[in-house]
Amino acid sequence: MVELIVKKRNGQELNRDEYATIIDGFLSGKIPDYQISAFLMAVYFKGMSNKETASLTDIMMRSGDLIDLSEIKGVKVDKHSTGGVGDKTTLVLGPLVAAAGVPVAKMSGRGLGHTGGTLDKMEAISGLSVDMTWQEFVEKIKKHGIAVCGQSANLVPADKKLYALRDVTGTVENESLIASSVMSKKLACGADAIVIDIKVGHGAFMKTVEEAEKLAHIMLGIGKQMKRKVIAVITSMQEPLGFAVGNSLEVKEAIDTLKGHGPKDLTELCLELGSHMLILGEVSKNRDEAKDTLKHLISSGIAFDKFKELVASQKGDVSEVDDTNLLPNAQFKVSYKSKTAGFINELNALNIGLASAKLGAGRKTKESKIDLGAGILLKKKIGDFVHKDDELAVLYSNNNTFFAKAIKLMDLAYTFSEIKPAKNQIILKTIV
Amino acid sequence: MVELIVKKRNGQELNRDEYATIIDGFLSGKIPDYQISAFLMAVYFKGMSNKETASLTDIMMRSGDLIDLSEIKGVKVDKHSTGGVGDKTTLVLGPLVAAAGVPVAKMSGRGLGHTGGTLDKMEAISGLSVDMTWQEFVEKIKKHGIAVCGQSANLVPADKKLYALRDVTGTVENESLIASSVMSKKLACGADAIVIDIKVGHGAFMKTVEEAEKLAHIMLGIGKQMKRKVIAVITSMQEPLGFAVGNSLEVKEAIDTLKGHGPKDLTELCLELGSHMLILGEVSKNRDEAKDTLKHLISSGIAFDKFKELVASQKGDVSEVDDTNLLPNAQFKVSYKSKTAGFINELNALNIGLASAKLGAGRKTKESKIDLGAGILLKKKIGDFVHKDDELAVLYSNNNTFFAKAIKLMDLAYTFSEIKPAKNQIILKTIV
Numbered sequence: 020m021v022e023l024i025v026k027k028r029n030g031q032e033l034n035r036d037e038y039a040t041i042i043d044g045f046l047s048g049k050i051p052d053y054q055i056s057a058f059l060m061a062v063y064f065k066g067m068s069n070k071e072t073a074s075l076t077d078i079m080m081r082s083g084d085l086i087d088l089s090e091i092k093g094v095k096v097d098k099h100s101t102g103g104v105g106d107k108t109t110l111v112l113g114p115l116v117a118a119a120g121v122p123v124a125k126m127s128g129r130g131l132g133h134t135g136g137t138l139d140k141m142e143a144i145s146g147l148s149v150d151m152t153w154q155e156f157v158e159k160i161k162k163h164g165i166a167v168c169g170q171s172a173n174l175v176p177a178d179k180k181l182y183a184l185r186d187v188t189g190t191v192e193n194e195s196l197i198a199s200s201v202m203s204k205k206l207a208c209g210a211d212a213i214v215i216d217i218k219v220g221h222g223a224f225m226k227t228v229e230e231a232e233k234l235a236h237i238m239l240g241i242g243k244q245m246k247r248k249v250i251a252v253i254t255s256m257q258e259p260l261g262f263a264v265g266n267s268l269e270v271k272e273a274i275d276t277l278k279g280h281g282p283k284d285l286t287e288l289c290l291e292l293g294s295h296m297l298i299l300g301e302v303s304k305n306r307d308e309a310k311d312t313l314k315h316l317i318s319s320g321i322a323f324d325k326f327k328e329l330v331a332s333q334k335g336d337v338s339e340v341d342d343t344n345l346l347p348n349a350q351f352k353v354s355y356k357s358k359t360a361g362f363i364n365e366l367n368a369l370n371i372g373l374a375s376a377k378l379g380a381g382r383k384t385k386e387s388k389i390d391l392g393a394g395i396l397l398k399k400k401i402g403d404f405v406h407k408d409d410e411l412a413v414l415y416s417n418n419n420t421f422f423a424k425a426i427k428l429m430d431l432a433y434t435f436s437e438i439k440p441a442k443n444q445i446i447l448k449t450i451v
Numbered sequence: 452m453v454e455l456i457v458k459k460r461n462g463q464e465l466n467r468d469e470y471a472t473i474i475d476g477f478l479s480g481k482i483p484d485y486q487i488s489a490f491l492m493a494v495y496f497k498g499m500s501n502k503e504t505a506s507l508t509d510i511m512m513r514s515g516d517l518i519d520l521s522e523i524k525g526v527k528v529d530k531h532s533t534g535g536v537g538d539k540t541t542l543v544l545g546p547l548v549a550a551a552g553v554p555v556a557k558m559s560g561r562g563l564g565h566t567g568g569t570l571d572k573m574e575a576i577s578g579l580s581v582d583m584t585w586q587e588f589v590e591k592i593k594k595h596g597i598a599v600c601g602q603s604a605n606l607v608p609a610d611k612k613l614y615a616l617r618d619v620t621g622t623v624e625n626e627s628l629i630a631s632s633v634m635s636k637k638l639a640c641g642a643d644a645i646v647i648d649i650k651v652g653h654g655a656f657m658k659t660v661e662e663a664e665k666l667a668h669i670m671l672g673i674g675k676q677m678k679r680k681v682i683a684v685i686t687s688m689q690e691p692l693g694f695a696v697g698n699s700l701e702v703k704e705a706i707d708t709l710k711g712h713g714p715k716d717l718t719e720l721c722l723e724l725g726s727h728m729l730i731l732g733e734v735s736k737n738r739d740e741a742k743d744t745l746k747h748l749i750s751s752g753i754a755f756d757k758f759k760e761l762v763a764s765q766k767g768d769v770s771e772v773d774d775t776n777l778l779p780n781a782q783f784k785v786s787y788k789s790k791t792a793g794f795i796n797e798l799n800a801l802n803i804g805l806a807s808a809k810l811g812a813g814r815k816t817k818e819s820k821i822d823l824g825a826g827i828l829l830k831k832k833i834g835d836f837v838h839k840d841d842e843l844a845v846l847y848s849n850n851n852t853f854f855a856k857a858i859k860l861m862d863l864a865y866t867f868s869e870i871k872p873a874k875n876q877i878i879l880k881t882i883v
Contacts, residue, residue: 024621028495053484057620060492063460188489189456 020044020054027061035074042078042177052184059181059190067195072237073244075195079203082177086124088209091160093122096300097210098292099201101234102134104222104372105259109137109167110273111281111289112296114325117165118316119293121300124160125167126174126208130389131382133222133372135269138169143266143347143391147335163332165325175203194230198237202245212248212299214292219447220257222368228253228447235450250295253448254288258366258401260445261285265380265394265415267346274343277323284445290314291446349392349415353422357405361435366401370432374425378416390417395429402442405435452476452486459493467506474510474609484616491613491622499627504669505676507627511635514609518556520641523592525554528732529642530724531633533666534566536654536804537691541569541599542705543713543721544728546757549597550748551725553732556592557599558606558640562821563814565654565804567698570601572705575698575779575823579767595764597757607635626662630669634677644680644731646724651879652689654800660685660879667882682727685880686720690798690833692877693717697812697826697847699778706775709755716877722746723878781824781847785854789837793867798833802864806857810848822849827861834874837867 023037041058044050067075088095100106109127117123127137138149149168159166178200185191205213215238217231225231235251242249261282263272275281276289294309303309316322331337339345375381379390393416399405411433414425455469473490476482499507520527532538541559549555559569570581581600591598610632617623637645647670649663657663667683674681693714695704707713708721726741735741748754763769771777807813811822825848831837843865846857
């Protein structure tokens with residue numbers, strides 16, 4: 020192993036067998052953590068070639084269960100987001116794309132830190148369960164075209180263990196390691212094609228479009244080596260997506276969007292990602308046709324019906340979907356007002372995400388309980404003009420003592436200008 | 452700790468308290484090895500400033516026993532060599548400098564891999580013991596002006612633990628880490644001033660004069676911060692030093708040198724390093740005067756007498772010093788002859804060191820036993836002309852089966868040329 024560390028440290032390429040040695044040794048405990056972490060730091064400085072990244076991805080993918088979706092007809096297209104604030108895209112996109120005939124076998128995660136998770140949002144609907152056997156999962160997709168569940172414990176154990184080590188050794192921030200982590204999981208889940216939504220901005224992991232492009236190209240490279248179609252869409256996470264941040268609040272906004280009257284940015288993003296998925300899923304010939312299909316599914320109510328079908332199939336209370344006032348709510352709310360007049364110049368997604376988490380909507384650790392009714396409903400976004408004392412947002416929580424700290428974070432989120440700034444552009448770049 | 456790793460990874464300077472946190476946490480086990488190794492790899496790529504290196508050195512130095520030599524009168528000048536092949540300098544320099552009135556409190560190490568160690572060479576003399584109590588050590592120096600012992604188990608434990616980790620994580624080759632390792636040990640041993648012999652070439656750790664200069668400047672920087680005088684002499688380790696490689700053989704050559712008829716390169720090196728030590732030790736005013744003093748101590752027999760005094764004081768058999776044929780010898784010897792005619796162009800010290808180790812003179816692991824009589828006696832050196840079948844060297848061992856592999860390594864050590872190459876220059880540069 021010392022030789023492999025030195026090889027990487029000196030900038031040489033390692034072959035597939037060498038990566039297999041490293042990962043097998045790491046998982047079996049034959050190679051100690053202190054050698055793996057030194058290797059990871061060498062990777063941080065010297066990077067990995069596309070070939071190396073694909074080798075690592077493939078070896079990690081094979082470290083645990085490989086999901087076999089071959090029983091399900093059609094091209095299975097998965098979507099992955101690198102994570103952001105107010106990102107309820109999957110709740111809209113899943114039923115929408117399923118309604119168009121693309122099978123949606125969705126394994127999702129939970130929220131941590133300032134970002135939310137699809138499973139938590141789904142569970143805001145009373146009774147809804149994301150726990151099911153593998154057979155139930157496949158049966159639901161066959162019958163309803165869609166199912167959403169948590170990841171199996173034995174899905175890519177190598178990534179779980181490696182990420183835990185990276186997290187405590189300052190080796191998270193490397194594009195090749197990030198790409199192989201994401202791609203190994205998506206590929207183990209049995210996706211034939213993948214649309215990656217790479218978020219950029221204050222509330223995202225990637226801070227610049229350049230970084231995001233680098234990551235996109237690495238992911239496309241892995242797809243090429245592993246013969247899966249991959250499309251990366253780089254999107255903005257400067258301000259939160261839509262107006263709602265927090266679990267119940269986001270379910271409401273997702274339902275609004277499925278009904279055709281959601282926020283402009285969220286709707287645009289869903290049509291953009293969805294149109295790629297329809298083409299990859301071979302149900303549309305081109306982007307215009309795909310977007311028309313999706314718009315029709317929304318305006319006709321078919322997409323919303325598919326959402327209700329999904330909720331019912333996973334034992335959720337459909338009456339809460341029909342009347343979103345019945346969703347878990349918050350006992351306390353505070354109106355957050357502008358202290359100044361001007362155009363909103365910055366609406367920092369990270370601070371909003373942290374404020375929402377502080378209100379109870381997020382988890383500090385994996386074991387924390389979350390308040391499904393807590394969160395923030397924005398009233399204005401970047402480029403909007405506000406007078407002094409105009410309402411900028413409403414804060415929700417079931418714990419009255421959480422507001423003070425959340426408000427401090429809100430104060431940090433906003434800057435104002437006298438000149439009207441451009442509205443935040445949601446789609447920044449597409450890499451195919 | 453993650454923050455400290457990321458700080459170093461991003462190229463920022465850490466302060467003394469932060470290094471103390473790292474070393475204390477490492478020794479107590481509060482900071483796991485996998486974080487330390489990631490930190491070390493970040494240091495490998497981002498380096499450490501002079502201030503950081505001095506902080507680390509000081510903290511490591513204080514991690515164990517601090518030797519107090521204040522009972523011994525005079526300026527205590529230590530000498531350190533970065534290690535090479537045939538390097539018996541301490542055996543000559545110790546008695547020589549002690550004879551001049553500079554107290555020599557020498558804590559030495561053992562050989563490992565292709566390099567030898569002073570303790571092993573001393574022990575080639577029957578009965579000689581390097582084990583003594585601290586009080587015995589100080590008493591011997593007070594009485595005889597010199598004593599040689601092993602390092603206390605609790606001398607710089609931080610360096611022992613850190614080096615063990617560096618050794619298995621590809622993080623040995625960093626000048627700042629090397630410098631702090633060497634200097635923390637020398638300073639913990641109570642030296643007032645230090646002469647560092649930095650070896651450069653095939654048989655040394657440093658391969659170029661530039662690398663050696665970098666190391667020298669870092670060591671001088673540490674000395675400056677810690678208020679100790681440090682002089683670095685960069686010397687050649689392209690070919691072995693002198694003609695003898697192996698424990699008994701080297702003792703013989705050291706005695707020859709103390710008597711005034713040693714090899715030219717070894718004699719020159721001892722006069723060079725010794726003259727610096729006499730000036731630092733405040734017994735000579737300038738280099739010329741110092742060299743004259745040393746030459747007189749050799750020609751008058753005083754230096755050799757001091758060596759006998761040292762041997763006797765450490766219970767060694769002085770009769771072996773008077774008649775070196777009585778030293779442990781080898782049952783078998785093989786004459787190694789030239790396969791070609793020409794000038795010796797290369798006489799690779801690493802290969803000679805490895806061949807000698809293979810004959811039994813070296814250790815594979817710290818626990819290996821060594822054959823004190825084994826080794827290589829060179830007959831020719833770089834620049835010498837040889838005819839075909841001329842004897843290049845004699846190989847010695849007490850195990851007849853070791854010769855075949857050693858000879859293969861010998862074959863790799865030599866290249867010949869038709870044009871006479873320059874003799875190997877021993878003193879390359881002095882950094883003060």
